[in-house]
Amino acid sequence: MISTKGRYALRVMLDLAEREPGEYIPLKDVAERQEISKKYLEIIVKDLVKGKLIKGSSGKGGGYMLCRKKEDYTVGEIIELMEGPLVSVACLQSDAQQCPRAGKCKTLPLWSELDTVIHDFFYSKKLVDLIK
Amino acid sequence: MISTKGRYALRVMLDLAEREPGEYIPLKDVAERQEISKKYLEIIVKDLVKGKLIKGSSGKGGGYMLCRKKEDYTVGEIIELMEGPLVSVACLQSDAQQCPRAGKCKTLPLWSELDTVIHDFFYSKKLVDLIK
DNA sequence: TATAAACCTATTGACATAGTAGGCAAATGC
């Protein structure tokens, strides 16, 4: 299940992509348009800045803007940044200690395949595809 | 993310499918083979019984068996029974109050499409496909 | 009637989610 962090992040990115390129957009405006608490969005944009997807500028006339051309973002990189690795079961997490049953587990290939399907889905979608 | 309930349920179903049809298998045996606490499995089989995927018989010589032929189960129905509706975002849950932004939300179609992809994935897989 | 099995209710610790609150720092315009 995709949490609000991932969903809201996508909406913020879309909101920024729809503005004039090169213009800093105050978070307050985004929050109002998207009807999401500005306070909560602060947490989200912080992650987006840290992940180098957007950049912020303080002070009057400041705000946020995309780091790259809007055509250059995939949905996958945005979701994965916010939600962490797109992995369907704990056994396949990179930090998971190797399951002793991995060799004989009959269900593991299923989860692997599902991860591939989901990964391909998200990385084949571009941000601008959603602008329609 | 698929929880242990869904993953373990699938392994229980597989374990039962690999035994002789028409034979009651004690949960103790399944638990030992699968290396999962029997106590925890009780919770899981309870749901499987309630969902009419397996049936139990008490007393000596009792245990659990599949309700139908093993070829007749899809992975989807097992996972969905345990995890609840396979839905990627809260907005698309059947019990969710209709989001007032649904009409103009640019991201909703994405989540809808993802749900379809995941649904199709799970329901196209049969339990016996995993026995190999 | 002993035994082996399913079945039932309750409880718990750990963690994640979805926020809220309050203040500090930086840049701009007058």
Place this chain on the structure above:
DNA sequence: GCATTTGCCTACTATGTCAATAGGTTTATA
């Protein structure tokens, strides 16, 4: 230079879910 506007930072919290564990009751068989 100073007020204003903006981003940035740390902390806190309520709620809920997950992954079990614990202990007992009922049911059926040999």
